[in-house]
Amino acid sequence: MRIVEFCGRVLSLHLFLCAQSLPVPDRSFGTRLQVLDRSTGTRLQVLDRRTGTRLQGPPQNPQVLLKNQQDQLKSTLGPRNRTEFWARPHCGVPDDPVTKQRQKRFALFGGRWDKTDLTYRITRFPRHVSEDKVRSVFSEAFGVWSHVTPLRFREVLNEDADIIIDFNRFWHGDDLPFDGPGGVLAHAYFPRSQKEGEVHFDYDESWTAGGNSVGTDLLQVAAHEFGHVLGLQHSLEPGAVMCPFYSDTYPLQLSEDDKRGIQYLYGPPLHTPPDGTQTNDIHPELPDACRTSFDAVSLIRGELFFFKDQYVWRVREGRLQAGYPALSSRHWRGFPDYIDAAYEDKSGNIWFFQADSYWVFDAERKISGPDPVQSLGLPVTDIHAALRWDDDHVEKAFLFKSPFYWTFMVQENQVSDSHPHSVHELAGLPSSIDAAFLDRSGYANFLSGLSYWKFDPVALKVLEGYPRTTGTDFFRCSS
Incomplete structure (x- = not known):
């Protein structure tokens, strides 16, 4: 049974890639995007990610939904398979807050950046990939998101940055320790969270870049984590970049679910014609x-x-x-x-x-x-x-x-x-x-x-x- 088939089923049952940033998901509308008012926590809109249409109706009780999903998973996987399932490489951001205090904080949603030109700084590098290659991979991973939005990313070396990227081992100053090779690969923090802009990768993973099939592909994981640091939660859609389970698939590309989510937060890319006016044209016709x-x-x-x-x-x-x-x-x-x-x-x-x-x-x-x-x-x-x-x-x-x-x-x-x-x-x-x-x-x-x-x-x-x-x-x- 393929792991991606379970993305929607197990999303609220496990601690995945991102830390201290996600609320209990509203399951009542399947793959819809719920946006909350940051000051009151009240629901503003619910959009169907497939159609973009606004939907009405109160959400079901999240505790009931969680119990239903747990029962559904238990009926699908035996004890041995469940253990193997959770041992798969995955994101470390928690989807299920465990205290009322955290749940209240998470009710503010992941937030979004209030600007589109963002800087990032890499404070530490992995062992087995050169610094030049890591920089190239991160540039490509950010490009996956900037390609469909007005967002622009620039690396800085010796100055403050919006996004801080680090490679850490085990306990490293937050409540989400790494566990060595396999298991939790990385985690990141949403905008407007306590550690906004931080992205942590597990230093002990066998990171690879450039097509090496033995190890964990840094590009795949980085693109997922950067989605979190921009404000996206885990996706319920199999095959999405924001699905919480690691999948070494090429070519890496955003699903429609990923695109709808990121463009709801930041809009489509802007093309600036010579006269300086801005339009919503993505870009001129690309060569085939x-x-x-x-x-x-x-x-x-x-x-x-x-x-x-x-x-x-x-x-x-x-x-x-x-x-x-x-x-x-x-x-x-x-x-x-x-x-x-x-x-x-x-x-x-x-x-x-x-x-x-x-x-x-x-x-x-x-x-x-x-x-x-x-x-x-x-x-x-x-x-x-x-x-x-x-x-x-x-x-x-x-x-x-x-x-x-x-x-x-x-x-x-x-x-x-x-x-x-x-x-x-x-x-x-x-x-x-x-x-x-x-x-x-x-x-x-x-x-x-x-x-x-x-x-x-x-x-x-x-x-x-x-x-x-x-x-x-x-x-x-x-x-």
């Missing part, structure tokens, strides 16, 4: 990955990034990540409005080319640029594609402008010869190349139009069965 001829593709930190105009798609372990396509400038501050080519060198620096200029970034920090491509010894501008190509332990990159390419010697920061090679020397490739990247298996992939060719750099030929459709293989588009 299934019908897009990409400008550039690069394998960065083991993940594929596809670029088109000012947008980027992020693919991890063959799955498009939640919140994408997104603006490229979300990852790289100072990023040009579009790029022609991109590649990651052996040291992890990312090179972006546009027209007659290039930029170099270390992760999301700009190292240099814009600098003229002529300084690299290139006799042309408007590079179409860039491809890392290591040969005899010498780091190289091929820079393409169809139907030619140049060999760029990375250590010398110069092309080896101003005279180009013909693309036709690489048997089986099209004469016009839009983008290229070296995959994790060492094959070179060349994109042209809506198709791509996989090239063996040892045999110097295209693999059998190619070209194939880019959208089908990388974005699971229908044929």
